[in-house]
Amino acid sequence: MMHRKDLKEGVKHGNISFPLACYKWNCNKEFLVKLHWHDEAELVFFQKGQFFVNINMKEYKITAPAFMFINSGDIHSIISGENCQETAVVFNLNMLSFEHFDGIQYHIIRPLIEKKIQFPQFILSKDDILTDIKKIYMKIIKESKHSKLSSFLLVKSYIYQLIALLYESKKFCYFDDVKEEDNYKIANIKKILSYIQHNFSKKISTNDMAKLLGMNPQYFCRYFKKLAGKTSTEYINEIRIEKASELLSETERKILDIALSCGYDNIGYFIKRFKEIKYITPSEYRNQIKKSK
Template sequence: MEKEKLKENIMHGTVSFPLANYRWDKDTQFFVKLHWHNETELVFFKTGLFSVNINMREYKISAPAFMFINSGDIHSIVSEEGCRESAIVFDLKMLSFEYFDGIQYKIIRPLLESKMQFPQFVFEKDKIWQDVKKLYESIIGEANNKELASYMKVKSYLYQLIACLYENNSFINADNIEENDIYKIKNVKKVLTFIHNNYSEKISLNKMSDLVGMNTQYFCRYFKKLIGKTLTEYINEIRIEKAAECLIETGDKIIDIAISCGYENIGYFIKRFKEQKHMSPSEYRRQTKSK
């Protein structure tokens, strides 16, 4: 089976050191669409207001705050203009021990198997705030150095971070996560993956409801409640994002891009594009290519 397109396929870091750090310091709105990945992510909201969706739950976050994204979490982030944030994304397997010991048994393996999960948020008022902030800054400070000694330091800081969370009982026991929530996440992944794989084709409500074994009426309410958008709104959002990528990365005619993204009516495509990007496709191409 083809890898789900909803699943992020970017390699974070390198094969020899699977950790990367990212930063957003532009004055425009920060937007990360719904996706998921196997890696663990630690996000630092430095300034501003952020709207976060994690496994179909909405959170409004006022910086400063830290957010953990556990392996497999479906998530998206939207900020107001002028916000500042950064993140580290890493493969937990880099912390696994070849020699099996108590740490591997009680902490590392449960994290790898998702039987234990990182806390969703750490706020400034929390007891561990200063420790987490100091360790995060230490990781960022060494992560871009390509020296083996720096990689060793980063790993040591990650172990210290895990020790801090463990010592303060901050980890979440997966047994406390409701089975119904896990079922919902699996269902949503099915639907979103299908849309990402087939956005260029006609996607019917009947097809989507059959995919998760629901009648169409219930599925409409179910999808809107979990995603915060109707099925049509979400499909259009994905199609417009794909069209925007094509406008930047190719010289194809706008009508050809519209058709390749599932729009047979060019007028409807332009209307939808303007609603989402606040400018026409031709204006978008011109502005982005001139930067």
């Protein structure tokens, strides 16, 4: 019997510059995508033929045209008959996250990342939004063939359009009570995130952040994690590593200098945190950026 961790796909989808990749199958032979899972979300377009799909140990028979959404962590497989056509877009949901917190981040993007809401399993031919989804999807496929930043920006905007369409059509599956109105909480979290943005190069204490909201440190820690979906320390490290990534790609400054300017006075700790978030070391990151230019 295979354990879930043994089924995790080892393929990297996209690259550092843009974590999105497109795939295509168009052949007169049967094909099999074996049971696997990945952290990325996946949108599959069944263009022609019949497909047998297994998602989280439930089986479905799908007749094209249809779209299938694979949420992050879903165990899935696909078997097609002969003369079938399908394409897929695989992307990391984190690419949609906003550095500056707002209502969209609070109500839609973060709940998607945290699986409090999920994409619908299927959009079938009987669904009235299938044509609109197809139009957006084809734009994603077209622009993803290019490696220009403008193309990346367009692809990202099309994914937001897709999410907006699903949201307006009430197609998302809700797994938690995501409130529509909570401006007070959003204002509080924006105050803290703004503070972090302006002070990431300095020492940031829990006490200082708690004082901004008039809370004791223990309550603040629970409050921040509930609203932001991560601890304040995790968020600070993410901001610092993103700033370090910019400096690594845009300047020739020494790695030690970059670490110090991003709030790390210990180079070993900086490298450890960078690798945890980017999955490679700072020097490897810089080398990959140079090769991609």
